[in-house]
Amino acid sequence: MNNPSIKIRSTGLGYFINRIQTLFVSMLRIWTIPIVLMLSLSSGFTTYYGLSHFITPWIALVITVAIQSIIVICSLEMAGIHWKANRMRYFTVVASLSVAIAASVTFSYFKFYEISEQETLHINRLNQLRQQTKDYLDGILQVKSQMLHQQKLDLEKASLDASQAYFGTHNQIGPGYKNQVGEGPFWRHYNQIYQEKKQTLQQQEQAFQALDSNIRLLQSNLNQLDVTNDKEATYSQFLKNYQDIQLGVNQLASSMGMSLPDAPLLMTYKQFVEEVKPSFAMWRGFSWFAFACAAMVDFFTVLLSYRLEFTAPGPLTIQEEELVFECLRQFTEFRINENDELEMVIEKSELEKARRYSDWSRMFVVGLLLSRGFLRKVDDRTVEFAPNLYPLIAEKMSDKIAALKQKAAAAPSAVSHE
Incomplete structure (x- = not known):
């Protein structure tokens, strides 16, 4: 009597844990x-912002979409190809x-540079x-x-005269009028000069008081x-006071015949509040923070795009589990490595090479498990079990042992019936 094959579906704790991990x-x-997608959109926004300062917005949008698409697609491509192949x-x-990354980071850098350096730019202009x-x-x-020193000297000389x-005793008085004390014509003349100098000094001091106020x-x-x-109103008042000072100083200096310092040409309000424009100047004042933010995205x-393709963990079907178990049993060299993981040699043994044994099926299983994250490659010859593979193998071994025990128990019954 032939015993029908018993297909046991594994539903143990190991499979449950594996399903949870896989999920x-x-x-x-x-x-x-x-x-x-959100990171690409964020990077695209900053890239578009920088590009739109140079070219038409719709062209900048097309180029931005192309740049971000190249970044994602090429990242996925790199995970699926090997440079030796x-x-x-x-x-x-x-x-x-x-x-694509260089273009994206360059134009994104401008946006982050504007954000990070906007306050610094305002402070620099204010300091200027x-x-x-x-x-x-x-x-x-x-x-x-x-001017005050000269006026005081003139006033002192007029007072002395x-x-x-x-x-x-004045040296301009003739010999016949020497040493005559009194308010004569000489005194009235020099006293008038003194009063004029004194009045001029007072007027100048008043003018300087107005200048100090400005x-x-x-x-x-x-x-x-x-x-x-309200920066515009404040800046307008600032320029007005500056012009008043310049006008007052020019009038005072011209009356004294003195040279003036060159008045600097101050920036206009539009220049004072002008936003950052992309140029090579932003690279001269390089900001590591802005560059790190631009590159980080x-x-x-x-x-993430690379890892999305590079690792593809997923559950194994019942058929795949059977295939994996049967093919892994064909390997013969196992050991516990320094990571306390089960390690096996995947290349052919010398005997298999001599017999020209075809190991296509078991190598296919190794590739399948590597792509699903159940195996980890150690070197060209060996791989090690990932933690999520142990419960699968344990359950399969338990199923096989249970099947063998059931078969062994069924054999005496069949003999007795005969």
């Missing part, structure tokens, strides 16, 4: 797809990926205004001190530019 990894793999194709893919204003005001203060004329307003407006919300896009 979890598969969910991560599925979730990787929208993550890659087709070096020209591998080089072409790597070159295309490198060009402060430095120009400071240099000009320092020159004005020097002219002011020289009036005093000498009163006491008759300088204080100018400095106040300059400080408000850093905190005010493309790095994650490439990495």
Whole structure:
């Protein structure tokens, strides 16, 4: 009597754990797809933003889509090819990926540079205004001190002349009028000069007070530019005070016949609030933070796209499990490696080579398990079991042992019936 073959479906704990692990990894793999798309979209936005400053927006959009498509496709391609198998194709893919990443990072860098350096750019422009204003005001203060010093010297000389004329000791008085004390014509003449000099000094001091007031307003407006919300009105007032100072100094200096410091040409309000424009200047003021942000998005896009194709974990069907178990049994060299994992040699033994044994089926199974993540390659000769393969093999071995025991138990019964 022939015993019918018994097909046992494995439903043990090992299979349950393996299914949970496989489901979890598969969910991560599925979730990787929208993550890659969102990263590509984010990188595309920053790339488009930078490109749109140079070319027409719709052309920039087309180029951006092409760049991001090349990055994702080439990343997937790299995971599926080996450079030793087709070096020209591998080089072409790597070159295309490198060009696409370089273009994406370059134009994305501008967006992150604008965000990270916008405040720095404002501070630099404000510091430039402060430095120009400071240099000009320092020159004005020097002219002011020289003018006041000259006026005081003239006033002291006029006072001395009036005093000498009163006491008759002035060198311009004739010998017949020497040492005559009193308010004579000489004294009235020099006293008039003294009063004019004194009045001129008072007027000049009043003018300098008005100038000092404008300088204080100018400095106040300059400080408000850093905190005010209405920058346009504040900057307009700043320029007005600057022009008032320049006009007042010109009038005072021209009356004294003194040379003035060159007034700096300040930037206009449009130049002061102008946004960053893409140029080689942004590379001279290189920002590692902006570059890292720009490169990070493309790095994650490439990495996830590469891993999406490079590892393809998935459950094994019942037929695949049977095939795997039967083919793995054909390997003969096993050992426990330093990772405490079961390691086996996948190349032919010397005897198999001598017999010209065809190991196509078992090598196919090795490739299948490697692609599904059940095996890990150690070197060209050996592979090791992944943790999720042990429960499958254990359940299969249990099924086989149970089948053998059932067959052994059924054999005496068959003999007794005969």
